[in-house]
Amino acid sequence: MAVKIYRSVLIIADDLTGANDATAQFAKLGFSTVTTLDIDVVPHLMKDYDVVAVDTESRALSSDRAYDSLFALGSKIKDYVGETAVYKKIDSTLRGNIKAEVKALCDVLEPDLVVFAPAFPKQGRTTKDGVLMVRGVPVEQTYFGKDIRTPVKASKLSAYFEPRHVGAYHHVLLDELRSGRLYDGPALPKVLTFDVEDDEDLRRIVRLVCGLGDKDIMWVGSAGLAESVAYNIVVGDRHGKPILMAVGSVNDMAREQVRMFIEEFDGRLLKVDVEALIGDFEREWLRLRKEVSDALGCALDIVITTSYTREQMEQGRSLAERLNVGLSEFGLMLSRKFGELVSRIFHEFGYGRFGGLFLTGGDISVAAIRSLGIDTLELKGEIEPGLPILKFKDMNVVTKAGGFGSMETLVKVAARLKAER
Template sequence: MKMIVIADDFTGANDTGVQLAKKGARTEVMLSAAQKPSRRADVLIVNTESRALPAEQAAHSVGEALASWCERATPPLVYKKIDSTFRGNVGAEVMAAMQASGRHLAVIAAAIPSAGRTTQKGLCLVNGTPLLDTEFASDPKTPITSSRIAELVALQSELPVHEVHLDDLRRGRLSALLKAWADEGECMVVVDAVEDRDLMLVAQALCEQKQFPLMVGAAGLANALPVSLFMQEQQALPVLVVAGSMSEATRRQVDRALCEGRADVVDIDASRLISSSFSFEIAAVAEQACAQLSRQHHTILRTSRSAQDRQLIDELCQAAGMSRQQLGEVLSQRIGEITLKILAQARVGGLFLTGGDIATAVASALGAEGYRIQSEVAPCIPCGTFINSELDDLPVITKAGGFGSDSTLCDALYFIEEMYCGH
């Protein structure tokens, strides 16, 4: 995830988020800070529903929503979405966002020219009329007391608030002014904008700062941001193959992929997986697989190397005191646990699951409620997604153990690679 947007109401979260989504960003709006985005989200938008709250409570909500994200080794950029007519707790929420994100400079550009909301000489105008002379001044929940943005912000903040008027913006002075004020200490900067091109100049100046400032605005500024700020670079991610079938067909498919250098393999020791120390085998397999996936190698988890492995089943059953059915259930469940552990640590581009018991166990481990079929990789081999699972809509290919030709696994890897190239 590259950017987090903190909004104070649901519709505002959506009208700002759509500016990013329409440029291709995977944009997800959370109704509370407790929710989690999907693994492939570019932009997370959290609605704190704090516009009408007391200022102190609103600030706490913003800080709480940002805390876990801004403590990460590589924190996302932060966009504080505000109302374009400055209703709500703008000063308090911007202060809280600055503190949580460790930013000393906040740039406030709330204009939405296409909606008649502009900023001139530091004043908020609605269709050319100063804010205080519009209906927003008597808003039933959050009435407005001034047309000057700096005054509205200062009601809930003691930081200096500077203004950059249109002439300085269009002469290209914004970047230098931001640098100078940032060197002086913490502050907020209100920037004029009456056309979309003005907001693009603001976005350009933001990108020129040594430390990226806190972005504060509405849909207009969001629309002006370059996609590099909020979209992850598209890359083909490695596929995790869980080959839990002992069929000859699956072994040939795995061997073919290995011979052609299409994937690496991690072998699972079934005897260790059913022993009392099975947790060590789970950890060791997951660690090896994650290391290979981190190098962008397709990775195969293999439970059977040769036809002779079938002859060992009775020995395993006897050693574990289990029936064949019980043995299969335990192995499948623990392979599901391995898969979940890997997916929690590594970024993958898709799953290939061979063997019905294994596919079911992995689906269960991921909390899936079903499988949505979308296409066919080869005859009787579908590609789809798990419904309501930890994987969101990651491609998942399933295959019965005995199905397919020797090239089926290679074909499936190519199929997922092409899905990425097509985006």
């Protein structure tokens, strides 16, 4: 199943603080972000930024005016929906014209699925049995139910939808969510709401929904859900300069990540002859040089690995025995040679031929960076926990421990590096 890659993210908020709060979840990962109060410039900004937030200032409007404002905005961005993730930022205590605004966006954008999760556990906002709670109390019974400008009148999430307008509705209870069940039956509901107790529940929601395949999804939530969306959806590009990925980790997850990446990006997998790399580096370099040249000639991403197959790993163990060195010492020898190989590729073909460098495996990352003559790296952000984006001069670099990440991690890395501005 293909992984959906969004070119950009549009955040639609009903006030300025909410727009900035949600945008910050993406900015801290290194995405280029901007906030505007002018809906007319949104399409233009979406061409220049990864994440655009628009403040419609509609929280205290009448429901009819709020509907009209959101419908007008939706009409301007409708043509971008296929490649843009739409995030409707709402207040974590359900203040504002949520029902009217969600309906307006559904009417004009016609998403396949609305994911509704206002919970923000870090701020004491959770959902239990379909009721939004503030520190254990239904929200309408708290101070927010008496708010002077926008009092909350309903704590039940179902009150914010009209089935005749948005189609089938299903609430996912906590035990269903944690067991990975989103809904029963053959047809995908039009709206899914969720019980949420902690941040991991929000991450589960995003991972499970992203696993539904190529659906047009409208995310509706507070900054809590925005943070999980930022870390889990794939934002970037399939097109751009080739990425060089040097994979030396023996972890099973690293191999699965390579497999999915090759499937998604139709990249070129180059398997290093470990014995030749150690014993006759120049011969192995000449062999791989031709393969790299052929791949670049076809504008293909390149994965070069010392540990993709069991045969490669067994070859390494056998060579270590013949050299009478321990596996740890052999690993360092192999890392230094692999690092030199990465350096040769960049010096031979030029930094400008590549959109970035990905390194996995701690020893190999250090060896490659040293061989490239890099002594200082600027931190730009991160793709997901454990995957920082670094910069050396004009080259972007991502490093990763072997077992970190999910199956889609290398897809995220490539998409992000190709889209880096």
